[in-house]
Every structure is written in structure tokens, then in C-alpha cells.
Amino acid sequence: MTEPTSNIAQLQILNDKTKEQQEEQLWREVEEGDFYMFERPLVAMCHENDEQQPIQQIIKKQNIIRINKKQSEFQVKPGQMYFSSKYGYVRTFKYFDNKEQSHAMLTFIDEPIWECIVLQNNMDKKEKTNEQQIVTLLQNDLRQHIQLDLVIHVDDEIYKSEYRVDILKKTLDLIRCIEKLYQIQAILLYKNKRIVEEKTFQDQNIQDKAQILVLGSYHQKSHTIGSDIRRFKRFSEIRVGDSWYVGKDRWDGIVFQPKQSIQVHGIGIYMGIPEGQDFQICYKYHIEDQDGNNVMTSDLIEESVVLSQLQDEDLNNSDHIIWYKFQSFSLANGILVRKDHKFNIQMWVTLERCYYSESGSNYNQIDVNEDMDLFSIYDSQYCTNSTRVNRGIFPGIIYSL
Known part of the structure; x- marks a missing residue:
């Protein structure tokens, strides 16, 4: 069947791909000024029986490679x-x-x-x-538009897209566009804070080429503390009579690689010595694929750990563990880590000393863990304070399946 020439333009051959590959890739205009690149079999399927399917159905079957938006001319005015x-x-x-x-x-x-x-x-x-x-x-x-780099987490899938937006438009327009395109309910995060729908990009100081994290799901679900939320301990015992030196810019880090997709809600932190101290935590996380290639990196996040504000179940006094839930992410969403991807976290705390352990070699044999064989654990290249698989100050991770 011949494809409609009015809606399809052949993609220009790129230097790093073969001619055969190029013939399988096409640009398709879906509305005035917007172009999407699809594989040829998908485009042919879209015009089967001379009926064009809605773009939302197409997107669910094929990842978008790139989105381009035509640039319109504008007149610079004073006071704008x-x-x-x-x-x-x-x-x-x-x-x-x-x-x-x-x-x-x-x-x-x-x-x-x-x-x-x-x-x-x-x-x-x-x-x-x-x-x-x-x-x-x-x-x-002087520009009216900025480019945003979106990392879109939808259930067990990750997409990357580039969007060009008007700085004076409300971010609600972008959110609605994403929800319609992917048929999801979504929230957008910039520098680990939720983007406010009724404010403009300028109001929220969103910069050009900013990385925006989109959290969405085809099927909405909620997590209840004590049922869906789980904890994985990687140490069997505490080190007695000794302490681990910590402090600002002393980066400890560790890598968790799940064997199925999870949502990460927090981490285990050992209590300070002496106990009962409130402190600041500063952390950054990296999502990497199974080959170690970076998928996304968060900004530095600094939060306060106030012991009196934690729930009883978050304090394991016998093992000296604080099960700390990230404040920047709601329990209903967490941080998506796909199957075989790596959650690489680095952290420092404003304590001087804390408890630690050297019993991590057999982390997959600790019988208190509900999912004993769920994680592979590795050393982090971002660690500068000696935490390793077998030892250190990250006693575990908080997650849901």
C-alpha cells in the first residue's frame, strides 16, 4: 500500500547509519509544526485500510525518537x-x-x-x-523559548524526548501534552521538586536544556506503608565497639541492581554516635543501564533528618538503623529503577561518627529480607569514604515492586 506523501517525508541519511537503516526511518507530521520519527512498518500499519490511527495509539506501540517544533519569529518588546x-x-x-x-x-x-x-x-x-x-x-x-530534555518513566518503560516550550506559558500545557501523548497521569519534577501546573516556566526558573523527570503510569496504583513498602537489609550484624567517620563532603556510595523493576522510596542510614542526633543528609542518585551507561543523574538533594518526626517503624534501635524515606518524592511514586538497571546512590551526612558493619558479603542470604535474591550489590565509583559491598554505612534500601 502506498503511504500518503502529504504526511510522510523521508528522513535525511545520517553519516553514522547505513542506507538500509535509513530507508526504514521516516518523519511523520502529526499536526502543524510537529514531526515524529517512526519505523517504516509502524507507519504502514497506521494507514492500514486507509484509516489513520490516533497518534496516542501509535506512541504506545513505538518509542518516540525525537520531537521537533518549528520556530516562529517574534518581536522583542520593552518590559517583556x-x-x-x-x-x-x-x-x-x-x-x-x-x-x-x-x-x-x-x-x-x-x-x-x-x-x-x-x-x-x-x-x-x-x-x-x-x-x-x-x-x-x-x-x-533574547529568546521566547527554551528546550527541555525529558526523561519519562512510565511503568517499566523509559523514554527520552526533547520539547521546546514558551517560557511564559503555564507548565500545565506541557503536562497535558505528555498525558495525552502517552495516555498516562503524570507529574513532572525539576531539581527534585514537583513542577507547579499553574505557574509558567519562567516563574519556576526552569532553565534551557533542563532535565525534567516525568513520573507516570498507565495504571494508577498507591503504596501503603507496611504492605507494598519493603526493606532490604544488606548487613547481618552491626560492628560493635567501633565507629565510621562521616561528615560533609565525605561521600559514601553503593549500587543496587534489582532483578525486576522497582520503585525506590528511601535508604537505610546508620544512627550517629552518640545516638539521638538530628542531622542533614545530602545525596545524589544515578540511574544506569545494565552496561553502566548513565540514564539519568539527579541534582544534589539536601534534607533534614529529625528523629522526633520519624515514625516508630522507621527506627530500628536494636540494629541502630534509620529507614529514611526521601522527602523529595511521594510514596505513591518513588524513583523508578527498571529490571537490571542500577540505582547508584552517593551520600554524606552532617554527623562526625556513626555505626557501621562489615557483614555484607552474604547480603543475598539474610533471611529477614522478604526478597532475598532480588538485588545484586556493587561498589560505587562515586564513593570516596570506603563503603564497599562487604562494609560501610548503607545498611539497606526501601522499595516497592
Whole structure:
């Protein structure tokens, strides 16, 4: 059957692929300005019996490789907000055309120039002042759109997509687009905080090429503490009469590789010495495929561990373990780790010393674990404080299946 030429354009041959591979890949325009790349058999299937299937059905059967959005021209106006690659979000202040020789730069540049005010929410807290920072920018450096790199976790599947968005549009538009495209209910996270639907990208200081984590499911499910939430201990006993030196920038790390897909909700942390101390925890996690290639890396996350606010079941006083649930993720979602992918976590705490163990060699034989053979555990390349498979300060992981 001949494919409709109005909706399909042959993909230009890339240097790193063979001609035969290229002939199997096509761009397909699904709405004005939006193009999706599919394998040829899928496109043919979409036009079977001269009836075009809805794009949502197509997406469920084939991963999107890339999304391109046509760029529309816009007119820069004074008093408006734009994005600059050098300064982030700015507001235009004063315009100079190429006839105003009073501006020094115009002697060398035949292009419109704007004086702009840098918005304070772009700056690090240490750099913020009461004075406005005024900068000079070429008009070509002012943009209405930014690009977002999305890592989309849908049940046991992971997709990667690039989206181009208007900085002054509400993020609700992007969320609805993703939900319609994948037929899921989704939440979006930026720097481990949930994106607010009713605010714009500029309001939430979302930067160009920001990595956005999308958590979604075809089938909504909730986890109940004590039923779906499980704990895996990797040590059989505590080290008595000794302690492990910890502190800021002393990075301990470990890798958990599950044999089936899981949601990670937290980790085990050994209590400080002396006991009863509240402290700060700073952590970062990496999701890697089974070959060790990085799928995604989180930002640094710093949270407070206040013992009086923890539930009784989160404190194992006999083993000196705090079962710490991440505050940045709701229990209903957690962090998706697919089968045979690796959850590589690194952490430091603002304690001086804590308990530790050297009994981790037989972690898959600890009979208190409900899923004894679920995890393979490896050393982390991000560890600088001597935690290893057989020893260290990560006594376990909190997860659900």
C-alpha cells in the first residue's frame, strides 16, 4: 500500500547509519509544526485500510525518537521577559537601534541591542543583592523559548524526548501534552521538586536544556506503608565497639541492581554516635543501564533528618538503623529503577561518627529480607569514604515492586 506523501517525508541519511537503516526511518507530521520519527512498518500499519490511527495509539506501540517544533519569529518588546543563554531570565529595559551612535557597541555591531535587567531568581542565593543587575545583550540572544530534555518513566518503560516550550506559558500545557501523548497521569519534577501546573516556566526558573523527570503510569496504583513498602537489609550484624567517620563532603556510595523493576522510596542510614542526633543528609542518585551507561543523574538533594518526626517503624534501635524515606518524592511514586538497571546512590551526612558493619558479603542470604535474591550489590565509583559491598554505612534500601 502506498503511504500518503502529504504526511510522510523521508528522513535525511545520517553519516553514522547505513542506507538500509535509513530507508526504514521516516518523519511523520502529526499536526502543524510537529514531526515524529517512526519505523517504516509502524507507519504502514497506521494507514492500514486507509484509516489513520490516533497518534496516542501509535506512541504506545513505538518509542518516540525525537520531537521537533518549528520556530516562529517574534518581536522583542520593552518590559517583556526573555531567556538569555548567558544570564538566564531577563526583562528588556532599553532599546538601541543601529543608528544610535551614542552606544559604544554599535560602532562594531550592526545589530539591535537591548539593555536588560537580570531577574534575581536566576542567581545563587549568595549572589543576590538589592541592586538590579543591568546587562547589554544582542537582540539575537533574547529568546521566547527554551528546550527541555525529558526523561519519562512510565511503568517499566523509559523514554527520552526533547520539547521546546514558551517560557511564559503555564507548565500545565506541557503536562497535558505528555498525558495525552502517552495516555498516562503524570507529574513532572525539576531539581527534585514537583513542577507547579499553574505557574509558567519562567516563574519556576526552569532553565534551557533542563532535565525534567516525568513520573507516570498507565495504571494508577498507591503504596501503603507496611504492605507494598519493603526493606532490604544488606548487613547481618552491626560492628560493635567501633565507629565510621562521616561528615560533609565525605561521600559514601553503593549500587543496587534489582532483578525486576522497582520503585525506590528511601535508604537505610546508620544512627550517629552518640545516638539521638538530628542531622542533614545530602545525596545524589544515578540511574544506569545494565552496561553502566548513565540514564539519568539527579541534582544534589539536601534534607533534614529529625528523629522526633520519624515514625516508630522507621527506627530500628536494636540494629541502630534509620529507614529514611526521601522527602523529595511521594510514596505513591518513588524513583523508578527498571529490571537490571542500577540505582547508584552517593551520600554524606552532617554527623562526625556513626555505626557501621562489615557483614555484607552474604547480603543475598539474610533471611529477614522478604526478597532475598532480588538485588545484586556493587561498589560505587562515586564513593570516596570506603563503603564497599562487604562494609560501610548503607545498611539497606526501601522499595516497592
